[in-house]
Amino acid sequence: xxxxxxxxxxxxxxxxxxxxxxxxxxxxxxxxxxxxxxxxxxxxxxxxxxxxxxxxxxxxxxxxxxxxxxxxxxxxxxxxxxxxxxxxxxxxxxxxxxxxxxxxxxxxxxxxxxxxxxxxxxxxxxxxxxxxxxxxxxxxxxxxxxxxxxxxxxxxxxxxxxxxxxxxxxxxxxxxxxxxxxxxxxxxxxxxxxxxxxxxxxxxxxxxxxxxxxxxxxxxxxxxxxxxxxxxxxxxxxxxxxxxxxxxxxxxxxxxxxxxxxxxxxxxxxxxxxxxxxxxxxxxxxxxxxxxxxxxxxxxxxxxxxxxxxxxxxxxxxxxxxxxxxxxxxxxxxxxxxxxxxxxxxxxxxxxxxxxxxxxxxxxxxxxxxxxxxxxxxxxxxxxxxxxxxxxxxxxxxxxxxxxxxxxxxxxxxxxxxxxxxxxxxxxxxxxxxxxxxxxxxxxxxxxxxxxxxxxxxxxxxxxxxxxxxxxxx
Amino acid sequence: xxxxxxxxxxxxxxxxxxxxxxxxxxxxxxxxxxxxxxxxxxxxxxxxxxxxxxxxxxxxxxxxxxxxxxxxxxxxxxxxxxxxxxxxxxxxxxxxxxxxxxxxxxxxxxxxxxxxxxxxxxxxxxxxxxxxxxxxxxxxxxxxxxxxxxxxxxxxxxxxxxxxxxxxxxxxxxxxxxxxxxxxxxxxxxxxxxxxxxxxxxxxxxxxxxxxxxxxxxxxxxxxxxxxxxxxxxxxxxxxxxxxxxxxxxxxxxxxxxxxxxxxxxxxxxxxxxxxxxxxxxxxxxxxxxxxxxxxxxxxxxxxxxxxxxxxxxxxxxxxxxxxxxxxxxxxxxxxxxxxxxxxxxxxxxxxxxxxxxxxxxxxxxxxxxxxxxxxxxxxxxxxxxxxxxxxxxxxxxxxxxxxxxxxxxxxxxxxxxxxxxxxxxxxxxxxxxxxxxxxxxxxxxxxxxxxxxxxxxxxxxxxxxxxxxxxxx
Numbered sequence: 001x002x003x004x005x006x007x008x009x010x011x012x013x014x015x016x017x018x019x020x021x022x023x024x025x026x027x028x029x030x031x032x033x034x035x036x037x038x039x040x041x042x043x044x045x046x047x048x049x050x051x052x053x054x055x056x057x058x059x060x061x062x063x064x065x066x067x068x069x070x071x072x073x074x075x076x077x078x079x080x081x082x083x084x085x086x087x088x089x090x091x092x093x094x095x096x097x098x099x100x101x102x103x104x105x106x107x108x109x110x111x112x113x114x115x116x117x118x119x120x121x122x123x124x125x126x127x128x129x130x131x132x133x134x135x136x137x138x139x140x141x142x143x144x145x146x147x148x149x150x151x152x153x154x155x156x157x158x159x160x161x162x163x164x165x166x167x168x169x170x171x172x173x174x175x176x177x178x179x180x181x182x183x184x185x186x187x188x189x190x191x192x193x194x195x196x197x198x199x200x201x202x203x204x205x206x207x208x209x210x211x212x213x214x215x216x217x218x219x220x221x222x223x224x225x226x227x228x229x230x231x232x233x234x235x236x237x238x239x240x241x242x243x244x245x246x247x248x249x250x251x252x253x254x255x256x257x258x259x260x261x262x263x264x265x266x267x268x269x270x271x272x273x274x275x276x277x278x279x280x281x282x283x284x285x286x287x288x289x290x291x292x293x294x295x296x297x298x299x300x301x302x303x304x305x306x307x308x309x310x311x312x313x314x315x316x317x318x319x320x321x322x323x324x325x326x327x328x329x330x331x332x333x334x335x336x337x338x339x340x341x342x343x344x345x346x347x348x349x350x351x352x353x354x355x356x357x358x359x360x361x362x363x364x365x366x367x368x369x370x371x372x373x374x375x376x377x378x379x380x381x382x383x384x385x386x387x388x389x390x391x392x393x394x395x396x397x398x399x400x401x402x403x404x405x406x407x408x409x410x411x412x413x414x415x416x417x418x419x420x421x422x423x424x425x426x427x428x429x430x431x432x433x434x435x436x437x438x439x440x441x442x443x444x445x446x447x448x449x450x451x452x453x454x455x456x457x458x459x460x461x462x463x464x465x466x467x468x469x470x471x472x473x474x
Numbered sequence: 475x476x477x478x479x480x481x482x483x484x485x486x487x488x489x490x491x492x493x494x495x496x497x498x499x500x501x502x503x504x505x506x507x508x509x510x511x512x513x514x515x516x517x518x519x520x521x522x523x524x525x526x527x528x529x530x531x532x533x534x535x536x537x538x539x540x541x542x543x544x545x546x547x548x549x550x551x552x553x554x555x556x557x558x559x560x561x562x563x564x565x566x567x568x569x570x571x572x573x574x575x576x577x578x579x580x581x582x583x584x585x586x587x588x589x590x591x592x593x594x595x596x597x598x599x600x601x602x603x604x605x606x607x608x609x610x611x612x613x614x615x616x617x618x619x620x621x622x623x624x625x626x627x628x629x630x631x632x633x634x635x636x637x638x639x640x641x642x643x644x645x646x647x648x649x650x651x652x653x654x655x656x657x658x659x660x661x662x663x664x665x666x667x668x669x670x671x672x673x674x675x676x677x678x679x680x681x682x683x684x685x686x687x688x689x690x691x692x693x694x695x696x697x698x699x700x701x702x703x704x705x706x707x708x709x710x711x712x713x714x715x716x717x718x719x720x721x722x723x724x725x726x727x728x729x730x731x732x733x734x735x736x737x738x739x740x741x742x743x744x745x746x747x748x749x750x751x752x753x754x755x756x757x758x759x760x761x762x763x764x765x766x767x768x769x770x771x772x773x774x775x776x777x778x779x780x781x782x783x784x785x786x787x788x789x790x791x792x793x794x795x796x797x798x799x800x801x802x803x804x805x806x807x808x809x810x811x812x813x814x815x816x817x818x819x820x821x822x823x824x825x826x827x828x829x830x831x832x833x834x835x836x837x838x839x840x841x842x843x844x845x846x847x848x849x850x851x852x853x854x855x856x857x858x859x860x861x862x863x864x865x866x867x868x869x870x871x872x873x874x875x876x877x878x879x880x881x882x883x884x885x886x887x888x889x890x891x892x893x894x895x896x897x898x899x900x901x902x903x904x905x906x907x908x909x910x911x912x913x914x915x916x917x918x919x920x921x922x923x924x925x926x927x928x929x930x931x932x933x934x935x936x937x938x939x940x941x942x943x944x945x946x947x948x
Contacts, residue, residue, distance in 0.1 A: 105905060201935060208872060209879045210928035217927035224934045259925075260875030261860065261868055297875075299868070300821050300861035326817065326857040328871035328878075331886065332895035336810055336853055343800065343814045347774050361878065362896060363903030379810055383800040386735065387774035394735055394773070397802035398682060401734030401771075404802075404835065405683045412805065421806035422836060429837030431579055451733075453691035454684035460698045461675060 016081045018047035035247040038287035040068035048076045052087035071316045073249045073289040075150035080186030083150050088351045089318045094381035095352040098124035101131035109142050115370050122374040128152040150188035155179050156215050167221045172231040180242050189249040194232040195275035196255035203268035209259035216255020240286035249289035252276040257296030260328050264298040277313035291318040298324035307348040318351035334360040335376040346384030353377050490555045492521035509721040512761035514542035522550045526561035545790045547723045547763040549624035554660030557624050562825045563792045568855035569826040572598035575605035577838050583616050589844050596848040602626040624662035629653050630689050641695045646705040654716050663723040668706040669749035670729035677742035683733035690729020714760035723763035726750040731770030734802050738772040751787035765792040772798035781822040792825035808834040809850040820858030827851050
């Protein structure tokens with residue numbers, strides 16, 4: 001990618017210096033609070049705030065204010081110095097996340113690192129390591145130490161792996177241990193399914209696809225077995241105590257997101273969303289940065305209600321959605337079904353889109369699926385940035401279109417999300433030996449190229465106008 | 475495709491009989507009017523109206539009323555007995571069109587027939603033959619005689635080919651000849667760029683990408699050369715006289731559609747749309763069925779204005795759009811950029827979406843591009859049918875989701891838009907020798923399958939409830 005809206009890479013040593021200084025002043029590990037929100041509330045403009053302000057073209061003070069009010073999150077664990085921080089919030093450019101990580105059926109650290117590299121190359125703003133297979137810790141460590149983008153996780157996966165998949169053995173002490181271990185390793189944000197509660201279980205029984213979130217399903221099974229309330233909810237403040245020590249952000253998980261159109265916007269989903277809103281307020285008491293996860297499978301006509309309701313009950317915390325996927329009938333194409341819903345909800349204010357790959361519902365994505373998924377999510381996010389009227393968002397589009405009209409193919413490729421594919425598609429269609437710079441492509445051939453005809457027409461019009469001055473417009 | 479919302483194929487001999495009878499009663503070729511709109515206005519419910527009513531689940535009288543008022547078009551040239559008619563209108567399911575046809579760089583009748591077969595197999599409701607290369611007439615004849623779906627064309631392409639690409643030699647007599655030749659061959663609808671006018675030319679001069687419609691560019695060049703008004707506009711009534719003899723529908727072309735986001739919703743585009751609205755009224759005087767073509771490249775926030783304005787100035791004539799494409803930066807992925815805009819405008823009321831393939835802007839689509847393009851457009855159209863609340867539109871989604879929850883993989887595949895790809899994706903991820911019916915996929919592996927966990931949780935909850943009667947909901 002030769003084109004990027006980001007400035008050149010920052011000197012991350014500077015970030016490291018700022019963090020070292022901050023930690024030295026912050027006191028004991030147990031008591032310290034190093035979150036950006038804590039600092040923002042105190043009125044401090046941090047290195048990280050300046051950095052994201054520079055990336056996005058805003059004033060640092062505006063960034064500080066957004067973070068202080070909870071309307072934006074800067075993902076920047078102090079133990080992840082390799083990462084260039086980003087800001088996630090409605091006022092800023094829409095971000096995309098790529099899920100990587102192994103499963104019990106496929107596990108190779110090298111393969112995950114290759115997926116990481118690939119995801120970042122094609123435009124992922126964050127990656128989530130969703131490993132559930134062997135070597136969870138080693139895989140995550142390799143990802144963290146090699147990732148220049150913030151990394152998210154779902155700690156309950158590791159917790160369950162530590163008890164060999166025996167849900168009954170899960171408990172809060174184990175979870176707190178896993179969360180702190182991952183926090184100290186450098187994880188920038190964590191999905192915590194604290195909104196799946198005992199009273200919401202019966203609400204899911206009549207659903208067509210029940211509970212489709214892995215975390216949600218695990219916790220539901222635990223609650224049924226134990227006849228107790230979700231320990232992530234009852235011990236939420238204990239979790240906050242850990243998060244603030246490292247500046248890990250919450251991504252409050254939507255364990256009850258709809259898994260099909262028929263279940264969208266139902267009582268279970270919205271009951272959980274209400275709880276997530278309450279939890280966001282508690283997290284903010286501890287100055288823990290927080291975003292809210294959202295659906296899922298939602299028909300287009302019900303998307304707006306998701307955004308409006310989230311904005312209302314979650315007090316402006318950034319929304320981070322998986323899709324929405326707008327039809328259930330396209331397994332193998334859910335990068336597209338989710339791009340449609342994702343573009344729409346991002347235009348309405350959603351701050352981050354989790355990519356969905358074409359393998360969704362069918363298998364673990366491979367490297368090519370990651371690429372397709374990232375580019376498709378990027379299309380949705382970028383289209384939303386333009387629709388939101390973000391300053392400068394359309395600049396790249398305008399430059400590419402100008403290059404298109406000027407038959408500057410090389411510049412077109414360079415400005416494309418995927419220059420390699422664009423070039424290959426055009427070259428493939430041209431006859432052997434044809435000049436690759438020719439003013440047409442195989443779609444229309446030379447005589448039917450509208451761009452070429454239009455250029456000729458403009459030239460003729462200009463010549464006539466200088467002859468007859470305004471004869472044409474009658 | 476084993477699943478279809480359409481009923482089983484009709485006996486097209488019955489249509490043929492109805493047409494023969496109709497033609498016998500209609501008088502001389504020159505004077506006759508056999509359009510569905512003419513018959514609808516007379517109060518007649520034709521075989522074609524009954525057929526589309528059956529396909530869509532409406533009363534025939536409602537169909538007749540929609541056709542009589544111009545709010546819907548039944549594409550059904552009396553000289554194309556091979557085709558099963560469809561209805562295009564806001565009240566009905568959203569249709570998709572696939573463009574096929576050769577160019578000067580690629581021409582093979584067999585290849586085009588293969589694309590036709592492929593487009594129909596994957597769900598195209600109509601095809602347009604946009605051939606601009608050699609053997610235009612033979613290629614079109616092969617397509618018409620083999621197509622079970624209505625076929626559209628852009629006659630000015632053949633006109634230009636007949637004068638060896640010399641724009642200056644175009645004239646109305648040639649065009650009328652081409653239109654009548656194509657009409658008698660069986661073309662069901664034709665794009666006529668009668669809205670590109672002399673006074674609109676200066677409006678395009680400051681555009682970033684000028685005129686991107688091939689027809690629009692050809693006619694603009696002609697007007698500049700001749701210093702005369704567009705002959706398709708000045709002789710529009712002569713064209714109507716031909717259309718009604720065969721029941722060819724107008725697809726009034728948007729020769730000035732925007733070719734980039736920067737040009738969207740500009741004066742040129744909307745001036746042409748106003749003209750198309752006037753022309754629709756003239757077409758209806760002759761009972762010629764009419765739809766209106768629309769953009770193009772449009773940012774998401776400007777899509778609604780397109781639909782609202784079209785509805786207002788075109789008096790309810792069906793809208794038929796190419797996209798809209800919502801960002802310019804994704805050459806190689808414009809099937810996706812157009813699916814986002816297409817789904818949105820279809821939800822708002824657009825009646826037909828022209829597919830855009832991944833080769834758009836870069837080259838002529840091949841067979842695989844046609845498949846990807848059709849399926850992607852189908853996703854957009856189907857998502858819109860659901861969002862519009864069309865009766866029964868979500869049935870297939872519900873059935874697929876029920877199969878998903880029940881781990882009925884075979885039924886999932888069968889209900890998918892692309893069963894082959896869905897099956898291949900899942901099978902690829904499973905270990906060698908693994909039972910393909912197992913209750914998980916490689917995405918999560920057996921222990922982390924939320925569907926499986928959710929099923930276990932439901933079973934446990936049911937068992938507990940029968941023990942303790944409602945102990946869970948506290």
